[in-house]
Amino acid sequence: MKQIFTPFYCLLLLAAMLLTSCSKSIVEGDEIRDLVLIYDGGDHRTIDWNKDKFAPYVATDAVDGKPAEWLFDGFLFLEIYCTQERGFAKWYRKEGARKEDWIGLIDQYLSPNRDITALNACVGEKRAEIGGTFHRRKVVLSLPEPIAKQTDWGELNGRALDFNNDLDRLEAVKWYIDLLIDRFTDADLENLQLSGFYWLTEQATHTRTFVRDVANYIHSKGLYFYWIPYFGSDGYTQWREFGFDYAYLQPNHFFHTHIPDSRIQEAVDLAKAAGLSNEMEFDERVMQGQGNRGERLGAYIDTFERNGLFENNNIAYYQGNDAFYQLKFGSELDRSYYDRLSSIIARRQREYYSNRE
Numbered sequence: 001m002k003q004i005f006t007p008f009y010c011l012l013l014l015a016a017m018l019l020t021s022c023s024k025s026i027v028e029g030d031e032i033r034d035l036v037l038i039y040d041g042g043d044h045r046t047i048d049w050n051k052d053k054f055a056p057y058v059a060t061d062a063v064d065g066k067p068a069e070w071l072f073d074g075f076l077f078l079e080i081y082c083t084q085e086r087g088f089a090k091w092y093r094k095e096g097a098r099k100e101d102w103i104g105l106i107d108q109y110l111s112p113n114r115d116i117t118a119l120n121a122c123v124g125e126k127r128a129e130i131g132g133t134f135h136r137r138k139v140v141l142s143l144p145e146p147i148a149k150q151t152d153w154g155e156l157n158g159r160a161l162d163f164n165n166d167l168d169r170l171e172a173v174k175w176y177i178d179l180l181i182d183r184f185t186d187a188d189l190e191n192l193q194l195s196g197f198y199w200l201t202e203q204a205t206h207t208r209t210f211v212r213d214v215a216n217y218i219h220s221k222g223l224y225f226y227w228i229p230y231f232g233s234d235g236y237t238q239w240r241e242f243g244f245d246y247a248y249l250q251p252n253h254f255f256h257t258h259i260p261d262s263r264i265q266e267a268v269d270l271a272k273a274a275g276l277s278n279e280m281e282f283d284e285r286v287m288q289g290q291g292n293r294g295e296r297l298g299a300y301i302d303t304f305e306r307n308g309l310f311e312n313n314n315i316a317y318y319q320g321n322d323a324f325y326q327l328k329f330g331s332e333l334d335r336s337y338y339d340r341l342s343s344i345i346a347r348r349q350r351e352y353y354s355n356r357e
Helices: 009-025 051-058 099-109 116-128 166-186 211-220 262-274 294-308 325-326 332-354
Strands: 034-039 074-078 138-141 194-201 225-228 247-248 278-282 315-318
Touching: 009 294, 034 325, 034 332, 051 116, 051 325, 074 116, 074 194, 099 116, 099 166, 099 262, 116 138, 116 194, 138 166, 166 194, 194 211, 211 225, 247 262, 262 278, 262 294, 278 294, 294 332, 325 332
Parallel strands: 034 074, 034 315, 074 138, 138 194, 194 225, 225 247, 278 315
Antiparallel strands: none
């Protein structure tokens, strides 16, 4: 059918184009260079993510006349299970988390003086100390997996959702995205910016039938979609087809001492071939007194340096609970790893944002 471009039609088309442009401009060209994972929200967590806890993540200390510098520009808040019985993605626990558990996460993250609100306060203090052009630190919020076959998640609009049905699974996620955006906006966090959402399930097996629809909904809000699949994960090479904007491949090297350092190079090569970035991994066992695995963290740093990842790539950082914090206040050896990694991140931040001023 031949289309007739009347003046009224042209005005509608122009309005639609402007609306699309405005929604995308929320984060257009505003990548996260260094994304650190912050686990909290389950009843097994004991760390108080307050303002002081965040300080070693937000900026370096001013020492011997050298000014403080910015560190991580992205903070991913996530959790894998809420209780010993219920998890936020398949396999973590026997039963799936419910609507009230999903709400509980954002309730905790935006509680006064902890998690996101504490991060906002910490960034504000460092902002006053560092001065100069300021770029808001970005927040990524995790989206729980609506676990297939779950029937006790809860109700929307007076109807109990049935996760045997992909449409109901999608409806739950869309409702949660809207809730997170509203709650984050209402919190009025002057030093932070909502960058987007993270897909918690680390493989495509159980969500590939509707994850693209999730991506489309996120993009309609002008926000980004993040994913961190594990080594050999089903679907990791298809990350773009699923609609993810940023994906990082886990080497899964640090945790098992029988896995050789060559695994990190293998993960770097696989990620490069599929167009992904990589995740750096360590946990509390990196500490000299808790496992003495500093050399395994060093292997990540060496491999990333050798392959130019610190110059060219966005990087995600898995740190267990608060291992990065512990390194700073550990033994002399522990502190050497904190100093080495933080100096790299500070340089990356300085170079990346100096090009955007």
